[in-house]
Structures are given as C-alpha cells and as structure tokens.
Amino acid sequence: MTRRPRVSRAVYWAVVAFLFFPLLVLLFYSFNEGKGFQWMGFSLRWYQKLFSNSRELWASVENSLIIGLSAATVSTVIGTLGAIGLNWYKFFGKKYIQAVSFIPLILPEIVIGVSLLIFFASNLRGIGTVLDGLAATAPLGVAQLLMVLAIPFHVELGMGTILVAHISFTLPFVILMVLARLSEFDYSIIEAARDLGAKELDILFRIIIPISIPGILSGFLTAFTLSLEDFVVTLFVQGPNSQTLPLYIYGHVKKGLPPEVNAFSVILIVFTMVLMFSVRNLLKYMVKSK
Amino acid sequence: MKKNYGTWYTLPLAVWISLFFVIPIAIVLIYSVLTRDYTGGVIWKFSLDSFSALANSSFIRATATTVFIALVSTAITIVLALPVAYYMARSRSNTILLLLVVVPFWVNFLIRVYAWMAVLGQEGFLNDLIRWMGLTNEPVTFLFNIWAVIIVHVYAYLPYAILPLFTTIEKFDFGLLEAARDLGASHVKSLTKIMLPNVQSGIITAVLFTFIPILGSYAIPDLIGGTDSTMLGTIVALNLRTGNNWPLASAISVVLTIITSVGLLLYFLYNQRLEKVHLQFQEETK
Amino acid sequence: MKGSEVRVENVEKKFGEFNALKNVSLTIRKGEFFSLLGPSGCGKTTLLRIIAGFEDPSAGIVCLDEDNVVPLPPDRRHVNTVFQNYALFPHLTVFENIAFPLRLKKVPLAQIKDKVFRYLELVQLKGQERKKPNQLSGGQKQRVAIARALINEPSVLLLDEPLSALDAKLRQQLLMDLDLIHDEVGITFIYVTHDQSEALSVSDRVAVMSEGRVLQIGTPYEIYEAPADTFVAQFIGETNLLKGTITVRDGRFYTIDTLDMGPVMVTTDRAFEVGDEVVHAIRPEKIAITKQRPENLPPDWNVVKGKVFESIYSGFQSRFDVDNAAGYRFKVYKQHESYLEMGPEIKWTDEVWLSWDADDGYLVESTRL
Numbered sequence: 001m002t003r004r005p006r007v008s009r010a011v012y013w014a015v016v017a018f019l020f021f022p023l024l025v026l027l028f029y030s031f032n033e034g035k036g037f038q039w040m041g042f043s044l045r046w047y048q049k050l051f052s053n054s055r056e057l058w059a060s061v062e063n064s065l066i067i068g069l070s071a072a073t074v075s076t077v078i079g080t081l082g083a084i085g086l087n088w089y090k091f092f093g094k095k096y097i098q099a100v101s102f103i104p105l106i107l108p109e110i111v112i113g114v115s116l117l118i119f120f121a122s123n124l125r126g127i128g129t130v131l132d133g134l135a136a137t138a139p140l141g142v143a144q145l146l147m148v149l150a151i152p153f154h155v156e157l158g159m160g161t162i163l164v165a166h167i168s169f170t171l172p173f174v175i176l177m178v179l180a181r182l183s184e185f186d187y188s189i190i191e192a193a194r195d196l197g198a199k200e201l202d203i204l205f206r207i208i209i210p211i212s213i214p215g216i217l218s219g220f221l222t223a224f225t226l227s228l229e230d231f232v233v234t235l236f237v238q239g240p241n242s243q244t245l246p247l248y249i250y251g252h253v254k255k256g257l258p259p260e261v262n263a264f265s266v267i268l269i270v271f272t273m274v275l276m277f278s279v280r281n282l283l284k285y286m287v288k289s290k
Numbered sequence: 291m292k293k294n295y296g297t298w299y300t301l302p303l304a305v306w307i308s309l310f311f312v313i314p315i316a317i318v319l320i321y322s323v324l325t326r327d328y329t330g331g332v333i334w335k336f337s338l339d340s341f342s343a344l345a346n347s348s349f350i351r352a353t354a355t356t357v358f359i360a361l362v363s364t365a366i367t368i369v370l371a372l373p374v375a376y377y378m379a380r381s382r383s384n385t386i387l388l389l390l391v392v393v394p395f396w397v398n399f400l401i402r403v404y405a406w407m408a409v410l411g412q413e414g415f416l417n418d419l420i421r422w423m424g425l426t427n428e429p430v431t432f433l434f435n436i437w438a439v440i441i442v443h444v445y446a447y448l449p450y451a452i453l454p455l456f457t458t459i460e461k462f463d464f465g466l467l468e469a470a471r472d473l474g475a476s477h478v479k480s481l482t483k484i485m486l487p488n489v490q491s492g493i494i495t496a497v498l499f500t501f502i503p504i505l506g507s508y509a510i511p512d513l514i515g516g517t518d519s520t521m522l523g524t525i526v527a528l529n530l531r532t533g534n535n536w537p538l539a540s541a542i543s544v545v546l547t548i549i550t551s552v553g554l555l556l557y558f559l560y561n562q563r564l565e566k567v568h569l570q571f572q573e574e575t576k
Numbered sequence: 577m578k579g580s581e582v583r584v585e586n587v588e589k590k591f592g593e594f595n596a597l598k599n600v601s602l603t604i605r606k607g608e609f610f611s612l613l614g615p616s617g618c619g620k621t622t623l624l625r626i627i628a629g630f631e632d633p634s635a636g637i638v639c640l641d642e643d644n645v646v647p648l649p650p651d652r653r654h655v656n657t658v659f660q661n662y663a664l665f666p667h668l669t670v671f672e673n674i675a676f677p678l679r680l681k682k683v684p685l686a687q688i689k690d691k692v693f694r695y696l697e698l699v700q701l702k703g704q705e706r707k708k709p710n711q712l713s714g715g716q717k718q719r720v721a722i723a724r725a726l727i728n729e730p731s732v733l734l735l736d737e738p739l740s741a742l743d744a745k746l747r748q749q750l751l752m753d754l755d756l757i758h759d760e761v762g763i764t765f766i767y768v769t770h771d772q773s774e775a776l777s778v779s780d781r782v783a784v785m786s787e788g789r790v791l792q793i794g795t796p797y798e799i800y801e802a803p804a805d806t807f808v809a810q811f812i813g814e815t816n817l818l819k820g821t822i823t824v825r826d827g828r829f830y831t832i833d834t835l836d837m838g839p840v841m842v843t844t845d846r847a848f849e850v851g852d853e854v855v856h857a858i859r860p861e862k863i864a865i866t867k868q869r870p871e872n873l874p875p876d877w878n879v880v881k882g883k884v885f886e887s888i889y890s891g892f893q894s895r896f897d898v899d900n901a902a903g904y905r906f907k908v909y910k911q912h913e914s915y916l917e918m919g920p921e922i923k924w925t926d927e928v929w930l931s932w933d934a935d936d937g938y939l940v941e942s943t944r945l
Binding site: 005007008009011012015016018019020021022023025026028029036037038039077078079081082084085086088089090091092093094096097100101103104106107108109110111112114115116117118119121122164165167168171175200228229231232235236245246249250253254257261262265268269272273276 | 294295296297298299300302303304306307308310311312313314315317318321331332370371373374376377378380387390391393394396397398399400401402403404405406407408409411413414415418445448498502503505506507508509513523526527530531536539540543546547550554
C-alpha cells in the first residue's frame with residue numbers, strides 16, 4: 001500500500017457517527033423523566049409503562065409479526081419453487097415470468113400500493129357485485145353457485161389484503177436469493193440424481209431443497225424484515241383492526257409519539273442485535289458443520 | 291431434459307404475480323384515462339382530465355421538487371458512500387466495519403424517521419443543545435423544510451448505496467492503483483482515473499437503489515417536510531386516501547413509473563454498450 | 577449378466593442448425609473398455625449423453641444388448657454416468673452420496689452399509705465416508721463419483737472426461753486404478769476424452785471422432801500405427817506428412833513422388849494404384865538422425881539431408897526440427913538410451929541426415945471432412 005486511506009477513514013467514521021447519532025438520541029430520551037424531548041431528569045418510567053400499559057403498541061407489534069411470518073412463509077414457498085423453475089428449466093412463458101417477477105423490485109413502492117388498493121377496493125368488489133347481480137336473476141342452483149363464486153371477490157381491506165400485498169413485493173427478493181444460491185450448482189447434479197434413479201419429487205426434496213437451504217433462509221429472513229419494515233404499501237391496503245407497528249408509529253407521530261415508543265425502540269434495537277448475532281453464529285455453525 | 295417440470299415449478303409464481311401485480315398495474319394504466327367519480331372509484335368513460343390536471347403549476351412544482359430531492363439526496367449519498375465502501379473494502383476487519391453500517395438499519399424505518407424528529411424538532415435534541423450552550427433562547431426550526439427532507443433521505447438510503455459499492459470495490463484489484471502510482475499518477479488521480487471507471491457498475495446499482503425509492507417517497511416528506519417539500523408521493527396519497535380522485539392518483543403513478551422506466555432504460559442501454567465494447571475488445575485481442 | 581453390448585445405429589443429433597452427430601454407427605462389445613476420442617466439439621460427449629439418456633437422438637437408435645433404449649429415461653437404463661465435474665451432492669457425506677441410489681430404493685440400512693463399504697473399498701476410500709465432498713481432493717471426489725455410479729450395478733458405465741480436472745500425475749494414477757476397477761467389475765466402460773494418451777493407455781478399443789463423425793475405430797495400436805487418414809494421424813501423436821502421387825508399385829513397395837522431398841519409399845497393405853494422390857506419414861520417433869550420412873543402408877531406406885532449425889532437450893529424449901532443401905520441416909525424436917551418446921552431439925544449425933525404413937512409413941487418405 002502506498003498510503004494509508006486517511007480521507008476515506010475519516011469519512012467512514014463520520015458516516016457511522018451520522019448513522020448512530022439519531023438512535024443514540026432516542027436512547028437518551030428513553031430515560032427522560034419528562035414526556036416530550038425536553039430533558040427533565042433520568043427515569044425508567046417509560047420502560048415500566050411499555051410493559052404494563054401499552055396495549056395498542058403491542059397489538060400493532062403482534063399484527064406486524066403475524067403478517068411478517070405468514071407473508072415470509074408464503075413468499076418463500078412460491079419464490080423458491082419459482083426460482084428452481086427459472087434456474088434449471090426451459091418452458092413456455094419463461095421470459096414473461098422472468099421479466100414480470102422482478103418489476104416490483106424496481107418500481108417505486110407507492111405505485112405498488114396504489115395499484116393494489118385500486119385492485120382490491122374497486123375491481124374485485126366490482127366483479128363480486130356483478131356476480132351477485134347475476135345470481136339474483138339466475139335459476140336456482142346456478143344462483144347458489146354464482147353466490148359462492150362471488151365470495152372471494154367481496155374483499156375487505158385489512159390483514160388479508162396487507163398479507164397479499166406483502167407477499168407480492170417480497171417475492172422478487174426470495175427469488176433473487178434462491179437463484180443466487182442455485183446458480184452455484186451445475187445442472188449435472190440433477191442429471192446425476194436422475195441417472196441414479198431419482199424421480200422428480202426425490203430430486204426436489206433430497207437434492208434441490210437441501211442444497212438451497214442457505215438461499216431459502218436468507219430469502220425468508222429478507223422477506224420477513226421487509227414485511228416488518230413496510231409502511232407505504234401497508235398504508236394503502238390497510239383496513240380497520242389491521243394496524244401494524246409502522247402504521248401505529250405513523251398514526252401517533254404527528255401529535256407526538258407516546259414516550260414509551262422511545263423505550264420500545266431501544267429494546268427493539270437491542271433485541272434485533274441479539275437476534276442477528278445469534279442467527280449469524282447459527283449460520284456460521286451450520287456452515288462449519290457441513 | 292426429457293420431461294419438463296419448469297411450468298409446474300413456476301405456476302404458483304406466475305399466477306400470483308399476474309393476479310396481484312400485472313393486473314393491478316394494468317388497471318392503474320386504464321384508470322388514469324377514465325373519469326373521476328366523486329364518491330370514490332371511477333366512471334367508465336374515457337377522459338384525459340387527470341393528465342391535463344398534471345399540467346397544473348402545483349403539480350409541476352411537486353414533480354420538480356421530487357426530482358430535485360431525489361437527485362440531490364442520491365448525489366450526497368453516493369459521494370459519502372464511495373469513500374466509506376472504499377475504506378471498508380481496503381480494511382482487513384471489514385465484517386465489523388460492515389456491521390457498524392448495517393446495525394442502525396435493523397431499527398424500523400419509521401422509528402428512524404421519528405428519531406430525526408427527536409433530533410431536529412422544536413423541542414428536540416439540537417434545540418436543547420443550542421439552548422444549553424446559550425446560543426439562543428428562541429427555538430430554531432430545523433424541521434419542515436426541503437433540506438431536512440434531503441438529510442433524512444440520505445440517512446435512510448446510505449446503506450443501500452454502501453452495500454453494492456462495497457461488493458464491487460472489494461473485487462477491484464488494488465494492485466492497479468499501485469501500478470498507476472508507479473506510472474506517475476497522483477493518489478487522487480489514480481483513484482478517479484483507475485478505480486472509478488472500474489467500479490462503475492456498482493455506482494450505477496447504488497444510484498438505482500437510492501434514486502428510485504426516493505422518487506416514490508411518502509413518509510419522509512409527509513413527516514419531515516413542509517410546504518416547500520411536497521413530493522409526488524404525498525400528492526398520490528392525498529388524492530387516493532382523502533381526495534377520492536382515483537384517476538389522478540393513477541395518472542401520477544403512471545408518471546412515476548415513466549420516470550423510473552426512463553432511468554432503467556438508460557441503465558440497460560449503458561449496460562449493453564458496455565457489453566458491446568467488451569465484446570469488441572475480446573474480438574480484437576483474439 | 578455382467579456387461580452389455582452397446583450398439584449405436586445411424587445416430588444423428590441436431591441442435592438447431594448445428595449437426596453435432598452425423599450418422600454415427602458403432603458397436604461396443606460386452607465388457608470392453610471403449611474410448612471416444614476427439615477434440616472438443618467433435619460430438620463425443622453428445623454421443624455419451626444420448627447413450628445415457630440425457631439427450632434424444634434426432635435419428636437412429638441405441639441398443640443395449642437387444643433392446644432399443646431410446647424411449648427410456650436415464651433411470652430406466654442399466655447405464656450410469658460419471659460426470660466431468662463429479663456432480664457430487666454437496667450436502668451429503670461420501671457415504672450418503674454413494675448410498676443415494678439405494679436410499680431411493682428403500683433398501684434396508686444393514687444392506688446399504690454392507691454394499692457402500694464394499695464399493696468404498698473398491699475405490700480405496702475406506703475411512704473417508706463421513707466427509708463432505710468439499711473436504712475431498714479432486715481425485716477422491718472422482719472416486720466417490722465412480723463408486724456412486726457403480727453401486728446400482730449397471731451393465732455399462734459412462735465416463736465423461738472424468739480426469740480432465742486433475743493434474744497430470746494424479747491422472748496417471750487414477751487411470752491405472754480405473755483400469756483395475758474395470759477388470760474387477762467386468763462391465764462395459766465407455767470413456768470420453770480429448771487426451772490421446774489417456775485413451776491409448778487403458779482402452780481395449782478407441783473410436784476417433786471429429787466434427788460429428790467417427791473417423792476410425794480400432795485398438796490403440798492400430799490407431800497409432802495405422803491411422804486411417806491425415807486427421808487421425810495428426811491428432812494421435814505427432815507425425816510428418818508428405819503429400820504426393822504414387823509413381824511406382826512393386827508388390828508391397830510403393831514409390832511416391834512428393835513435393836517436399838522427392839521420391840519416398842513406403843510399404844503398405846492397403847491397395848493403391850499408380851497415379852493415386854496419397855499422403856505419406858512417418859512418426860518422428862521412427863526417424864534416425866545422424867551427423868554423417870549413414871552408410872550401408874538397405875535399399876528400402878529413405879534418406880534426406882537437412883539443417884537443424886531447433887533442438888529441444890527434455891531429459892529422456894531430444895526433439896529436433898529439421899528443414900530439408902525444399903523447406904519442409906521434419907519433426908524428429910531421438911531417445912537418449914545411454915548416457916554416453918554415440919557420435920558427436922547435434923546442435924542448432926548443424927547439417928544432419930535423416931533416415932527411415934520404408935516399413936515404418938505408411939500411407940493415409942486425405943481427411944474428407
């Protein structure tokens with residue numbers, strides 16, 4: 001090396017300070033006796049309040065976790081299968097799926113939110129109404145059938161629509177991560193398995209899924225994180241009784257967030273760090289034991 | 291390959307993405323040229339009202355503001371991210387340095403935005419600090435202006451720029467810098483003339499990862515911004531959620547999509563040109 | 577039943593416009609160690625994949641003993657493949673890799689253990705069974721791949737350039753081991769390679785392929801000593817080719833008037849007529865090189881004078897490039913059989929005499945590709 005990177009080192013530490021600074025401020029205020037951002041002295045009362053009397057906050061956390069886990073699960077299943085198909089097979093319509101699957105990745109989130117809201121709130125319900133209308137004039141039997149058919153179209157905005165939206169925008173990430181893992185392997189291991197007598201399901205469950213576990217796991221974690229993080233899309237497709245954590249914060253932030261949110265943020269940071277480090281170590285352990 | 295299971299593997303994906311992505315986007319396109327129904331929804335009658343409404347001066351200002359905020363924030367982000375990624379790539383303990391950059395982003399996005407309100411607010415940390423130092427007694431308004439919006443955008447999207455830059459710079463052969471120095475280039479020259487052109491793809495990815503989300507940003511201008519920082523996202527949400535003007539919201543979405551697509555198109559054209567140059571080079575060196 | 581006969585009849589394979597195989601027919605005998613040899617892109621791997629069942633031929637049939645196997649998928653043929661890049665399952669141990677086909681068939685564990693350990697012994701990998709593929713060396717990986725392909729007791733084993741990723745010394749060792757394994761299991765081996773020394777050293781017979789055609793099928797000795805055409809002659813080992821026209825025929829003896837060195841004497845068992853356009857070939861190691869004109873040579877020896885353009889000493893032998901008066905550059909190998917060389921050392925720019933027996937030369941056809 002000709003010279004120590006002095007300038008870049010200074011910028012690096014300045015940026016790290018910039019990144020941590022607002023979070024340290026939150027940490028600081030979480031121990032504030034007073035309600036606002038004016039320093040009134042040290043106190044743990046907001047931590048107490050957080051665990052004794054913050055039902056709305058915890059309910060939103062619960063909603064976020066339910067949606068995050070289910071969205072990540074569905075997204076991982078659909079995305080993993082899709083990635084396998086896209087990586088190793090040629091078939092009709094492959095180009096279409098390839099192109100379309102990655103568009104949500106590059107479109108502004110708000111466009112996805114708008115399109116899904118319009119879709120849920122107007123079109124599906126419209127189809128439902130038409131079906132109901134037809135049922136009213138149809139002969140017996142057919143009428144019942146039409147009414148049953150119309151049921152899924154009477155969409156109520158809420159947890160269900162948020163879930164569908166989150167699955168949609170997390171799918172590309174799962175596909176990307178599984179694809180990245182699969183591309184490390186040559187198609188010959190599939191041929192080898194087939195040559196040795198494996199049927200398609202054997203190949204899927206004994207070879208493909210086991211080898212892509214790291215990709216599937218990181219896909220799941222990414223989908224889960226993105227779902228927990230999402231605000232814009234959720235804001236559009238939300239309904240009554242479906243307040244997620246970001247919606248809760250947004251709802252309260254303008255009139256001043258309850259101070260226990262400061263305490264909650266600190267606990268969340270600590271919890272995430274512990275979780276991330278244990279996942280990292282777990283992954284390291286898994287890689288080593290391989 | 292005798293039997294083909296590709297269709298089966300991708301069937302759920304194809305159905306899902308068509309139903310919950312392609313069709314909704316198509317509907318937005320159609321709605322943008324329909325007539326507004328004041329009770330919400332649309333009347334199925336062709337109309338270019340929403341697009342002519344876009345010629346309105348307040349909308350043009352919002353578009354300009356949006357593009358301005360996105361450009362400035364992206365520029366600052368890249369300028370900061372380059373040396374950070376460079377330092378991380380050259381350091382031997384880069385996992386720790388990487389973690390330090392990533393850890394703040396394990397905190398929920400809205401909490402991070404809120405943290406900036408705690409810093410910049412009228413009764414926030416900075417004002418406390420100023421008062422404590424006795425600089426002024428009047429609270430200073432740091433929030434609700436375009437520069438606050440830009441700072442928070444930079445804050446929110448820095449890691450999205452640092453990570454792709456880090457992965458490309460890490461693959462860069464630093465021996466080339468020494469070769470450049472050996473041939474008489476200054477330290478700065480060797481960085482700008484040798485390293486930057488070689489990590490171009492990383493820079494472009496970083497730009498896309500910051501510029502596109504900022505274009506459609508909603509929460510940050512809504513919470514941090516003021517009257518001078520109304521962005522397109524704010525207008526979309528207003529029209530859709532309270533104004534019941536679905537065709538207009540759709541039309542703005544179409545505009546946002548077009549701006550994004552133009553950016554992407556430039557990116558792909560650029561990539562293709564790179565590939566062509568590369569191929570030519572290979573041909574010539576054969 | 578041990579090995580199977582493999583009969584390839586009029587097989588064609590087209591990939592779009594590209595003809596990978598052009599009317600290929602060959603019969604591989606029961607229990608034979610058969611090599612498909614040719615440069616990359618000659619169609620040898622495609623032919624192997626058609627026999628394995630990974631590709632369908634565009635035309636023609638492939639028979640195992642009496643049955644046409646073209647309609648059967650790979651797992652329904654008594655054929656298994658050893659892949660070029662090993663294709664080991666990265667998440668399974670050596671034991672589980674080899675046991676994979678047995679696990680699929682739900683064979684009881686005791687039997688699996690018994691059998692896997694027998695094959696581990698066969699490929700000399702006992703004690704490695706708990707390792708994962710990424711903990712093995714290249715040679716060990718290849719042995720696992722061989723054991724895994726053999727455990728189903730196929731009647732034909734296909735090997736697709738199995739040694740190409742290994743270094744030269746290891747390749748020799750594995751080749752010998754492969755030969756031993758072949759003797760042990762006694763099934764038909766079909767071995768694809770672009771390396772002529774691999775093919776010559778272990779095969780019972782070799783098929784030389786180029787641009788989708790089989791040019792010659794024969795024992796290694798036949799292929800080397802009597803190549804059918806100029807392509808085979810040049811691809812297998814090195815050779816000096818002299819184009820010319822037959823001017824005199826006297827029983828087995830022919831005289832050819834060549835452009836590059838005038839009349840050349842040669843013997844051949846193949847039938848040629850006076851006036852035929854032919855190519856005369858002589859291997860570099862069959863040419864004697866001396867500083868003095870050799871005396872008392874029998875009448876059927878060819879002699880030519882030349883000047884050393886380059887000499888490369890490589891221990892056990894030296895290689896000389898020698899230009900004659902017409903400007904043709906001969907390749908000549910001289911074995912260093914004893915430490916004390918007979919005669920003075922031959923150096924760069926020395927005038928030398930090249931000579932060879934008419935029996936050592938041979939006539940080949942011009943390759944019609």
